[in-house]
Amino acid sequence: MARGSTRPTSRDVAQAAGVSQAAVSLVLGDKWRGRVSEPTAQRVREAASELGYRPNLAARNLRLGRTRTVLLVVPALTTEFFAEVYTGAARVAAAHGFGVVLYPSPEGVGPARDPFASAQAALDGVIASSMAADALTAIRGDQLPLVMLDSDPDGSLGAATVNLDIADGIRQVTEHLLSLGHRSFLHLAADVPSWTFDVRARELAARLADVPGTDLRTVHAPISIEGALTATEAALAAPGPRPTALVCDDDKLAAGAYKAIRRAGLRVPDDLSVTGLDDLGLATAIDPELTTVRLDAEAFGERGMRALLAVLEGRPPEEGDLPVSLVVRGSTAPPR
């Protein structure tokens, strides 16, 4: 404590306990079995807590050459979806002695700076959502082990991928609407370049192509209430017969669509059935409650973290997509 205001180091602890710095490291690192006697170990622990010692992580990271920290790159956290992904990832990480640092790419669409400089932390690996596409070039630059969430499995980055079975979700939605009798579809698609949205469009089109007498139009919108509102308003004002089913790329878009439908003097589901995807809290906050596809965001995050741990340890990551399920609520009904 000669220095007064600087944080105590392991050497300070050693001096207080009357042992060498190495002994402190052994005791506090739990590597002391058969190397340090129990009474001595106890003295060290007491001195450490007495001084309020906290190891200097920068020094530890330098010494060990690893940080046990991974970066989770996600799009702006404007829904709880990625918050839950984080929760799942963080839980698995903690169980393995890892920490997770969140990098939400800035909300404005402007290309992200270098997430690594920005997060400033030294990292062992990266988990990235394919929706945070603007950060990908920076990621590719580094040699860090990488796991992609909801990304093209055959993508050009040689990274492991963890995917939700979005295709199956869209299949279930389509089946549900078809069985209700719908034939005329409008697809409210997210205006974001990402595999996870491509697959929605592809699957919907493919499924409807199998059924004679169906038609499908598509309109794109940025993922926001306002964006969905204006896009849907424009689509509803278009000439030609009005579609009876509106398939939205996610719940937020559906919420925006609700507003447009109300403004047009129409009602859900009487005039138009609407479906979402995510099953956010929003889905049950709006009236009528939204028929949507439930994604298990926490399991998604857990799986992502497990995949990264596997990559770090040279093991092959788990195979297979995560299952999703259709939740039928009040926003879908037979067409009139």
Next chain:
Amino acid sequence: MARGSTRPTSRDVAQAAGVSQAAVSLVLGDKWRGRVSEPTAQRVREAASELGYRPNLAARNLRLGRTRTVLLVVPALTTEFFAEVYTGAARVAAAHGFGVVLYPSPEGVGPARDPFASAQAALDGVIASSMAADALTAIRGDQLPLVMLDSDPDGSLGAATVNLDIADGIRQVTEHLLSLGHRSFLHLAADVPSWTFDVRARELAARLADVPGTDLRTVHAPISIEGALTATEAALAAPGPRPTALVCDDDKLAAGAYKAIRRAGLRVPDDLSVTGLDDLGLATAIDPELTTVRLDAEAFGERGMRALLAVLEGRPPEEGDLPVSLVVRGSTAPPR
């Protein structure tokens, strides 16, 4: 590159450029004016980008004794509010060469582990929301510079505080409802111990105490759609005259209240006026759109980061609360 697979160090760059490691550090650290000739500097920069050199942050942090990284401790990111706080803080931080690491305390109310161990990053300071109360004990333990968001200015931690003028927001809400003619109030309060909610209750009670003939009941709920739904249902089923105005601690609670009101066969605002607080996207997604108090979350985050920078540099932080404003929409009307 003798080692093959390990990352290049500044020494590797030095060797490639035919200079000393010190010269590399000078050039890349932008401290070379008048110390290294322009051609040499150019050679160094080329060698660095050739090798894909990235400085080892752990080593730099150790050497400099600071990390230019701060931690933002927030409650679970289930709304965009704290996402925007982060955006604001990160923007200011980046402009000063800092990074921000996000620590969302786990969604389950269980007490957070040690956020510092969990975030794993070496830190220069902390910004913490008073809502993440469970992490506070761990924070108090460290000697890190601390800024509290929406916390009691006279609080026991000797930390700088940055507050939104919530009291003024509640005043405006109350005034608005009183001027519409409401006299019977129900307060749907968040079931979270935090100064930011205490101040709501205090201000509402104080304001109504000034007006003869008013009455105020309070019901508590966890901050979720479901929680608000059940609490409001119970309150509406209670005996006695039904209140005509429902003041909610935030927008999410208001969304839950909407559902309870619908289920009771009542209508907003005809049977019951409802107000929120936050002005999230949710506020305009529900029908009718919510009268609420707009908080500038990004400015809040910016102010928080500026305050922390001030503390780090030994300057006094800015004084004064951040202004808020009432946004009147369709959820409030005169009582019938």
Next chain:
DNA sequence: TCACACAAGTGTTACGTATAACGTCCGCTG
């Protein structure tokens, strides 16, 4: 002509930690 400033670097060190390699004492065995 000589001291001296100045440009253009280099050598060396310390930051705090974890661990490999090395000592020392002691009791015990053959």
Next chain:
DNA sequence: CAGCGGACGTTATACGTAACACTTGTGTGA
């Protein structure tokens, strides 16, 4: 009683960077 191994440590070192102190060569004013 030599020697040997376990218990209990210590000493020394490296991780990669930034910065201080120092060196060398060159022009320059007195």
